[in-house]
Amino acid sequence: MGWFKTHKRAAAVIGVCFLLCLLTTFSYSTAGSSTLVGRGVQKVTSVIAKPITQAATGISNFFTGVFSYDELQKENQELRDRVDELEAENLDLQLTQQELEELQGLYKAFDFEPYRAGANAVAGRVIELDLSKPYVVFTIDVGTEAGVAKDCVVVDGNGLIGKVSETGKGWSKVVSVLSDGNSISFRAVRDKTITGVVNGDGESHLEGYVIEEKMRIIKGDQLITTGVGLYPEGILIGTVDTVEYDDDRQMKVITVSPTADFEGLQKVVVFL
Amino acid sequence: MSLRRVIILFAAAYLLQLSLAPVCAIHGIMPGLILCLMMTIVFHYNGGYKCLPVAVIAALMADMAAAQYTGPGALALLLTAGLVILFRINLNTDNIFPMLVTAVCSVAFYDTLYWAILKLFGEPMGFAFMIRQCGGHILYDLAVVAVLFLIMSRKKPVQVTNDEVEVDGQGVVDPREERWYERFLPSKRAKESAE
Incomplete structure (x- = not known):
């Protein structure tokens, strides 16, 4: 005890370190x-941070636009061409409108899919x-x-992002599929019988295994959710990079x- | 530096860390504003270590607001402050180059420590990934520290510097005549005033 009395600063630092260790342990223990x-x-x-982020994003977008003027012009032209193509395509699609309405009627008859088209969703930044x-x-x-609750599924335009781990008024914390705590059941788009489970590697990829060893999963296979567990069926997860036998x-x-x-x-959609 | 100014600076760093830094992210790498501010104040100012309670609280709040777990950031920051203090004892605190050397070592130390804490609790983040991120953090944080140092060295009250180095009773020596490595060392008078 005498040492602590004579070295008050060192004792304070050790005490704070100890408290922070305890806090970290508590935080991990409560996930x-x-x-x-x-x-x-x-x-x-x-x-407080929301308006600053919005202002900074606006400024960043402005400068990005200024410095990539040529690129934007080129992109603009490409988009114009694309619009022409889509208008032509739209004409064809109008012919199948009646068929589409029939399919939608059939679709609504099935009431097992929790996240069917038209399900409540909210966009977030x-x-x-x-x-x-x-x-x-x-x-x-x-x-x-906005109705967001824990475990709501989060996606972007390209595929599955993750799930809501915590929420409060005006904010939600999202744990992405890259987190190792997120197990996702998948099946391959190419062959529905290929199923398995993937987990985030905590960095930038997902790792997992195929349930039936004999199934021929290959590099480039696209994987979607199966609907088993938290995530609804049919959301694109990712593309297979490597396949190895362990x-x-x-x-x-x-x-x-x-x-x-x-x-x-920048923006995501949360299924409610 | 007064406590009020320290609180204002760390509050600003905290808010900008959570709002502006993500917008400035390059390939997911952001500057650690709280860490940079802590390093600059602790290194540059005599008694700069007194900002540590405020810095730790800011880091703890940043952990609460943005990180998955609360504590690792603040703990790593506090231990990194120890390293910065060690550097400031042995280096010239008024020159930007020793500041940058300190920043490189401290950011590397902070990232390694943070990674080690996460690893200890079972996070799967690989060492190679941490090293890749660390390189980006060092570059980004160096730029921030350089700017902060230049601003603070202009505002700082006059302290004993290498401009007046007395060697063995031979009178004042022009710093330009010093050997290059002596610029990194604290002057005799600075040492005496610290003692």
């Missing part, structure tokens, strides 16, 4: 769920990223006020690149 204080901090921060693990955990600007586990092990655009992630 990162926030305390009352954490929720308060999150709420206040999201209110990414407002905060975790510095150490970008795109594994991030915060969006919609929360309980002698120890006696199963085919795969790595998958997510189809969702994590690096350009």
Whole structure:
């Protein structure tokens, strides 16, 4: 005790380190769920940070536009061409409108799909990223006020993003499929009998295995959710990068690149 | 530096860390504004370590707001501050180059420590991934630290610097005549005033 009295600063630092260790352990033991204080901090921060993020995004977009004028002109031309193509395509599609209406009527008859077209969804903007693990955990600007709840599924235009791990008024924390705690049941688009489970590797890919070892999964296979577990059926997960046979586990092990655009992630859709 | 100014600076760093930094992210790599501010203040100012309680609280709040787990960021920041203090004892605190050397080592130390804490609790993040991220962090943070240092060195009250180095009673020596490595070392008077 005498040492602590004579070295008050060192004792204070050791004490704070010890407290932070305890806090970290507690946070991990509760799987990162926030305390009352954490929720308060999150709420206040999201209110203050949101306008700053929006302003910064606006400025960033402006400068991006200024510096890539030629590129935008080229893209503009490409889009004009694409519009012409789509208008021609639209004419063809109008012919099959009647057939489409029949199919929609048939579709509504099946009432087992929780996230059918027209299901409630809300769009959110990414407002905060975790510095150490970008795109594994991030915060969006919609929360309980919009009906978002824990475990709501989050997607972008390209595929599955993840699920809501925590939510409050005006914010929701999303744990992406890149997190190792997110197990997703999949099947291949090419062959529905190829099924398995993938997990995030905590960095930028997903890893997993195929349930039936004999199934011929190949590089380039697209994977979608099966509907088993949390995620509804039919959402694109990613594309198979590598397929290897693991002698120890006696199963085919795969790595998958997510189809969702994590690096350009700005807006997401949350299924309610 | 007064406590009020320290609080304002860290509050600004905290808010910008969560709002502006993601917008400035390049391939997912963002500057650690709280870390940069802490390194600059602790290194550059005599008694700069007194900002640590505020820095730790800011880091803790950033963990609560943006990270999956609460604590690792603040813990890594506090231990990194120890390294910065070690550097400031042995280097010239008024020159930007020692500041940058300190920043490189401290950011690498912080990232390694953060990774080690996450690994200890079972996160699957690989060492190679951490090293890749660390390279980006170092470059980004160096730029931020350089800017902060230049701003702060203009605002800082006059302290003993290498401009007045007295060697063995031979009078004042022009720093330009010093050997290059001596610029990285604290001057005699700076050492004496610290003692």
